[in-house]
Amino acid sequence: MSAIGAAFADEPAFVPYLAVGDPDADASVEYVRALERGGADVIELGLPFSEPIAEGPTIQDAVVRSLDGGMTPAAFFETVSRLDVDVPLVCMTYYNLIYQFGRRTSGDPGPEAFVERAAEVGIDGFVVPDLPAEEAGPLRTACDEHDLDLIFIVAPTTRGERLERIMARVSGYVYVQARLGVTGARADVSTRTAASLDRLADWDVPKAVGFGITTGDHAREVVAAGADGVIVGSVLVDLIAEGNEAGDPVETVADRLEAKARELKQGALDGATSKTGVEADGGAGPETGAERESGTELGTETEVGGRTQAGTGTDAGTRPERK
Amino acid sequence: MSERRSRSEGTGRSRSESGSGSSTARRPGTYGDYGGQYVPEALMPAITELDDAYERYVRSNAGGFMDEFASRIADFGGRPTPLQYAEELSDRYDFDVYLKREDLLHGGAHKLNNALGQCLLAKYMGKERIVAETGAGQHGTATAMAAAHLGLDCEIYMGTRDIRRQRPNVFRMRLNGAEVNPVTAGRGTLKEAISETMRDWATTVEDTHYVIGSVVGPHPFPAMVRDFQRVIADEIREQSEEKFDSLPSSVVACAGGGSNTMGAFAAFAGDAENGDAATDTADTADGADTSAVGLFAVEAGGSSLSVDEDRGVAPNSASLSTGSEGVLHGARTKLLQDGHGQIMESHSISSGLDYAGVGPELAHLVDTGRVQAVSVDDDRALEAFHRLSQNEGIIPALETAHAIAWLDDADPEAVGDRVVVNVSGRGDKDLESALEETAKRDLDIAPDMDVFDAEAMTNGSSDIDVEDESR
Ligand SMILES: Cc1ncc(COP(=O)(O)O)c(C=O)c1O
Numbered sequence: 001m002s003a004i005g006a007a008f009a010d011e012p013a014f015v016p017y018l019a020v021g022d023p024d025a026d027a028s029v030e031y032v033r034a035l036e037r038g039g040a041d042v043i044e045l046g047l048p049f050s051e052p053i054a055e056g057p058t059i060q061d062a063v064v065r066s067l068d069g070g071m072t073p074a075a076f077f078e079t080v081s082r083l084d085v086d087v088p089l090v091c092m093t094y095y096n097l098i099y100q101f102g103r104r105t106s107g108d109p110g111p112e113a114f115v116e117r118a119a120e121v122g123i124d125g126f127v128v129p130d131l132p133a134e135e136a137g138p139l140r141t142a143c144d145e146h147d148l149d150l151i152f153i154v155a156p157t158t159r160g161e162r163l164e165r166i167m168a169r170v171s172g173y174v175y176v177q178a179r180l181g182v183t184g185a186r187a188d189v190s191t192r193t194a195a196s197l198d199r200l201a202d203w204d205v206p207k208a209v210g211f212g213i214t215t216g217d218h219a220r221e222v223v224a225a226g227a228d229g230v231i232v233g234s235v236l237v238d239l240i241a242e243g244n245e246a247g248d249p250v251e252t253v254a255d256r257l258e259a260k261a262r263e264l265k266q267g268a269l270d271g272a273t274s275k276t277g278v279e280a281d282g283g284a285g286p287e288t289g290a291e292r293e294s295g296t297e298l299g300t301e302t303e304v305g306g307r308t309q310a311g312t313g314t315d316a317g318t319r320p321e322r323k
Numbered sequence: 324m325s326e327r328r329s330r331s332e333g334t335g336r337s338r339s340e341s342g343s344g345s346s347t348a349r350r351p352g353t354y355g356d357y358g359g360q361y362v363p364e365a366l367m368p369a370i371t372e373l374d375d376a377y378e379r380y381v382r383s384n385a386g387g388f389m390d391e392f393a394s395r396i397a398d399f400g401g402r403p404t405p406l407q408y409a410e411e412l413s414d415r416y417d418f419d420v421y422l423k424r425e426d427l428l429h430g431g432a433h434k435l436n437n438a439l440g441q442c443l444l445a446k447y448m449g450k451e452r453i454v455a456e457t458g459a460g461q462h463g464t465a466t467a468m469a470a471a472h473l474g475l476d477c478e479i480y481m482g483t484r485d486i487r488r489q490r491p492n493v494f495r496m497r498l499n500g501a502e503v504n505p506v507t508a509g510r511g512t513l514k515e516a517i518s519e520t521m522r523d524w525a526t527t528v529e530d531t532h533y534v535i536g537s538v539v540g541p542h543p544f545p546a547m548v549r550d551f552q553r554v555i556a557d558e559i560r561e562q563s564e565e566k567f568d569s570l571p572s573s574v575v576a577c578a579g580g581g582s583n584t585m586g587a588f589a590a591f592a593g594d595a596e597n598g599d600a601a602t603d604t605a606d607t608a609d610g611a612d613t614s615a616v617g618l619f620a621v622e623a624g625g626s627s628l629s630v631d632e633d634r635g636v637a638p639n640s641a642s643l644s645t646g647s648e649g650v651l652h653g654a655r656t657k658l659l660q661d662g663h664g665q666i667m668e669s670h671s672i673s674s675g676l677d678y679a680g681v682g683p684e685l686a687h688l689v690d691t692g693r694v695q696a697v698s699v700d701d702d703r704a705l706e707a708f709h710r711l712s713q714n715e716g717i718i719p720a721l722e723t724a725h726a727i728a729w730l731d732d733a734d735p736e737a738v739g740d741r742v743v744v745n746v747s748g749r750g751d752k753d754l755e756s757a758l759e760e761t762a763k764r765d766l767d768i769a770p771d772m773d774v775f776d777a778e779a780m781t782n783g784s785s786d787i788d789v790e791d792e793s794r
Pocket residue numbers: 432433434458459460461462536537538577578579580581582583584674675676720722723747748749
């Protein structure tokens with residue numbers, strides 16, 4: 001099983017996001033450490049792109065701060081290579097940066113050079129919000145060559161054939177977009193999350209829900225509804241931005257991130273417990289037998305081996321199958 | 324690996340994506356290496372739905388859609404627009420100049436062809452709300468008019484800088500009942516407005532249609548916008564036959580995203596789209612050889628064709644002439660970008676050309692040599708703006724002024740003896756910035772504006788504010 005897959009195997013995963021270089025690379029290194037201490041199971045590292053069309057204002061601002069601070073793909077890789085954390089790392093960026101890295105380094109545009117360099121510095125997978133499954137062939141191939149995962153986003157509007165097409169290409173985890181729209185902290189959990197999870201219930205791939213998750217309570221609700229993990233970005237980026245504005249030292253901001261991480265991770269764990277206890281908690285809707293089964297495992301310590309993966313001993317890049 | 328992964332990706336034949344990978348499937352909407360659908364997953368179902376509607380209604384005229392479009396663009400829009408012989412310009416050059424008067428279309432620019440077409444399509448698709456970006460405000464204005472005409476809700480995103488540069492158009496949009504949402508990100512121009520409109524659409528996609536303003540964005544937009552604008556070229560063809568009994572020797576159009584450009588070229592360029600049977604062969608049924616018609620796309624050269632990599636600024640918008648291949652706003656195309664792939668801030672005196680990308684089909688036609696990309700800088704565009712105003716009695720849009728100015732560079736051998744210039748729009752929207760930009764320069768041709776009492780201007784009591792914002 002890939003490192004990313006393993007991160008979801010035992011308990012619900014907490015997957016924080018931050019924009020690397022916000023406000024500078026050294027601070028990002030500290031923040032990543034803090035998130036690991038706070039219980040992160042996978043960390044999404046944003047490589048800022050000038051046109052972040054999937055991001056709301058919070059992350060747009062972080063992108064501006066990072067780019068103003070001089071962040072580049074090369075500096076991003078250098079920063080990642082300095083990280084001394086044990087959790088798997090996912091690079092989140094837009095396709096043009098991946099594509100142009102090849103041109104810049106080898107004169108040959110395309111994703112191979114980027115993926116190769118990412119593998120070298122210890123990246124385990126990618127999520128690329130402006131690259132739908134239809135356009136992802138070359139990146140998928142490059143990821144397969146380097147044994148890295150390629151995560152796809154599934155939106156509330158994704159169903160039928162589109163869903164199948166994504167499932168044929170995804171590996172690591174599925175990023176379940178909780179609501180339509182862009183990233184950003186929200187006051188509530190979208191009611192569409194449960195329906196989305198339901199559509200995915202048949203597929204044996206970890207489902208991590210993101211877009212709007214802000215509190216431990218949200219994390220609990222989402223996991224109780226059947227998620228295998230929660231992805232949290234904007235609320236953490238907000239903490240960084242606020243600390244930045246107040247002129248707080250990096251350690252102080254790092255402590256806040258760690259505390260917030262603990263809250264979110266605990267929420268996710270609580271969600272697993274409540275899910276075992278009560279059926280269809282949090283308006284999860286009708287669950288399939290398959291999902292109920294996996295839900296039961298969530299609350300137990302038993303090693304059933306590869307809860308969500310396509311069998312045991314599989315490598316990165318393994319596509320999910322229907323249960 | 325699943326059995327469903329059917330496309331022959333990554334054959335190992337080439338490490339580059341060119342001609343392999345995603346384009347092997349000959350998906351519609353790719354033009355050579357350009358085009359495609361690089362958008363967030365949330366938008367993909369809507370784009371697929373739109374593609375179906377495009378095939379049904381636009382390409383197959385289901386429900387008489389194209390007939391209704393033709394009738395509305397005639398009655399509401401005022402088509403056909405004239406093809407006018409330009410006497411002064413024809414005197415100036417060794418070739419005859421004809422002006423395709425899209426400035427006379429309702430709203431004052433070619434933009435209505437596309438806006439009305441897409442708003443009507445949205446109606447056929449059962450969408451109730453329209454969003455659109457705008458740069459010069461011409462597309463926003465056209466969309467607001469079309470939405471009002473068809474009874475649709477309409478919200479327009481516009482960069483704050485453009486709102487300042489194009490105030491009259493902001494008033495017009497508001498008068499037609501559209502909301503105008505200022506976009507503050509970046510330099511506050513077209514690029515940011517498109518990004519913000521895409522974000523709105525990603526949120527509201529179930530009941531909203533995004534009326535994109537040029538032949539840019541993910542498939543099917545480039546093809547669909549071209550098809551709605553194609554009426555320009557079809558009329559040019561017909562009117563040329565009537566007026567001088569042959570095809571024009573060349574067609575010249577300015578290019579921002581390239582919608583007036585593709586619209587004016589479409590009947591002459593052949594079909595560049597992969598995976599489709601060529602609907603236009605060079606030799607057509609009537610025996611005319613359209614492949615002999617010269618096609619010239621005039622880009623905004625801004626203040627200079629060089630770039631400032633460190634600041635991420637290109638002082639021009641000449642993506643066809645100076646850009647490189649990349650992915651922006653849903654399509655692979657030619658872009659102004661730095662070496663890392665960050666999109667540059669573009670510049671042009673004309674808001675409508677001020678964009679770091681260009682339509683994928685046009686980029687492809689330039690690569691194949693069918694279309695020649697040329698450029699004209701700010702100064703010369705402004706000079707041509709005044710010249711056309713004085714000599715022909717037509718105040719052109721600053722965008723159009725680029726195409727007019729280029730005639731000075733045209734080699735008579737290359738353009739032939741009958742040149743059609745697409746007057747993409749009228750210049751009323753540009754009066755403020757034209758006066759402002761004229762005041763900065765010492766242009767011989769510019770009229771003096773002493774008629775406005777100098778004192779009144781400094782008191783700010785004049786309606787015409789010629790203050791230079793950069794000071
Ligand atoms: C009058 C006019 N011409 C040209 C353009 C450029 O757009 P395109 O290149 O899509 O024709 C604009 C855009 O706003 C415009 O208003």
